[in-house]
Amino acid sequence: xxxxxxxxxxxxxxxxxxxxxxxxxxPEPGASFSWVLSExxxxxxxxxxxxxxxxxxxxxxxxxxxxxAHLVCYIxxxxxxxxxxxxxxxxxxxxxxxxxxxxxxxxxxxxxxxALAPVLRARFDLCKQKGxxxxxxxxxxxxxxxxxxxxxxxxxxxxNRWIAVEAHQRGLSIGLKNVPGLLPDLSMHYDWVLLEDCFxxxxxxxFAPFRAMGKAVFAVEYTDSGIxxxxxxxxxxxxxxxxxxxxxxxxxxxxxxxx
Numbered sequence: 001x002x003x004x005x006x007x008x009x010x011x012x013x014x015x016x017x018x019x020x021x022x023x024x025x026x027p028e029p030g031a032s033f034s035w036v037l038s039e040x041x042x043x044x045x046x047x048x049x050x051x052x053x054x055x056x057x058x059x060x061x062x063x064x065x066x067x068x069a070h071l072v073c074y075i076x077x078x079x080x081x082x083x084x085x086x087x088x089x090x091x092x093x094x095x096x097x098x099x100x101x102x103x104x105x106x107x108x109x110x111x112x113x114x115a116l117a118p119v120l121r122a123r124f125d126l127c128k129q130k131g132x133x134x135x136x137x138x139x140x141x142x143x144x145x146x147x148x149x150x151x152x153x154x155x156x157x158x159x160n161r162w163i164a165v166e167a168h169q170r171g172l173s174i175g176l177k178n179v180p181g182l183l184p185d186l187s188m189h190y191d192w193v194l195l196e197d198c199f200x201x202x203x204x205x206x207f208a209p210f211r212a213m214g215k216a217v218f219a220v221e222y223t224d225s226g227i228x229x230x231x232x233x234x235x236x237x238x239x240x241x242x243x244x245x246x247x248x249x250x251x252x253x254x255x256x257x258x259x
Contacts, residue, residue: 024171025070025133026191027216030259033242035194035220037074037250044254048218050074050136050194053127054084061131072175073132075123077163078139080106089119096148099139107139107147110159124166134173136194137163141179157185164189175218180206192216195241199232200225208239217241222248233257 027033027048034046043049049064050072061071080087080095082104094112099105108116127135140163142149143156160182167174176183176190180203192215198204199221211217219241221227229245236243236257243257 024168024173026173027070027134027218029211029214029216029240029242031216031242032256032259033218033244034254035218035244035246035250036252038252043252045069048072048216053123053130053132056130058130065131070133071131072134072136073127073130074136074138075120075127076105076139077120077137078108078110078142078159080108082106086119086122089122091115097146100146107142107145107149109147109149110142110151111149111155113159113162120163121166124170124172128170128172132172134175134191135163135167136175136177137167138177140177140182144179144181153182157182160186161189176210183207183210187213190215193218195219197221197225199235200227204235204239204241207241211240218244220244220246222246223253224248229255229257 031047033048033050034043035050036043037052037055043051043064045064045067046069049069051074053073053075056073064071079099080090094109094115096107096109099107110116124135140160141156143151143153164174164186173191175192175194176186177194178196183206187210193207193210195204195207195217198207198219204219207217217239219236221232221243223245232245233243242259245255247253
């Protein structure tokens with residue numbers, strides 16, 4: 001049964017690439033960006049605002065959009081979070097080892113798309129229904145982690161492509177989050193990029209080809225890393241990325257690089 005499930009997944013994931021004339025919003029390079037995931041926290045205004053799917057109500061979304069912002073919904077697609085309202089919908093067999101450093105999270109067996117699809121599709125539907133414009137999918141790198149499952153690079157690529165197809169089918173754009181090693185195989189499937197700690201860790205330039213394709217790159221560094229903000233901003237300006245400094249708990253504090 002599992003082999004059949006994986007085979008059908010592979011067919012879906014290799015679906016035709018989205019047309020760049022498709023009728024969905026994509027952020028412009030150089031757009032300002034705000035990212036707040038702390039519950040009930042009001043975000044600073046920006047061209048693009050990234051908020052939690054479950055913690056943000058439709059009224060807030062409508063208000064921010066009326067002020068000219070485009071909204072991105074954060075969805076954890078690669079890990080289970082034990083505080084979410086739909087936790088009972090995850091089959092037990094897809095829940096793996098604890099995500100080290102993040103209490104209440106456990107890695108998912110992304111090979112089992114037939115088991116995960118109902119939960120993730122319902123989340124994507126909710127994102128669309130609430131009025132969001134795009135999806136920020138978190139944890140697209142389970143194959144590099146101690147997940148409890150023998151995940152391969154191929155498994156991850158198939159899953160990540162499937163996620164992109166599902167977003168586009170709902171008229172939502174989708175951002176590639178981190179995973180520089182997968183960029184060559186996913187650049188045509190994803191519409192923009194969100195990076196964390198790339199300056200501190202020295203891999204921001206890996207995404208220069210994505211920016212050269214005319215797509216937006218949002219690069220976030222954290223206050224606990226001790227980076228020099230001015231040097232970070234200078235690097236982002238040279239790459240054409242939007243730079244942002246945040247606290248790691250993603251509260252409303254932020255410091256933006258000059259545009």
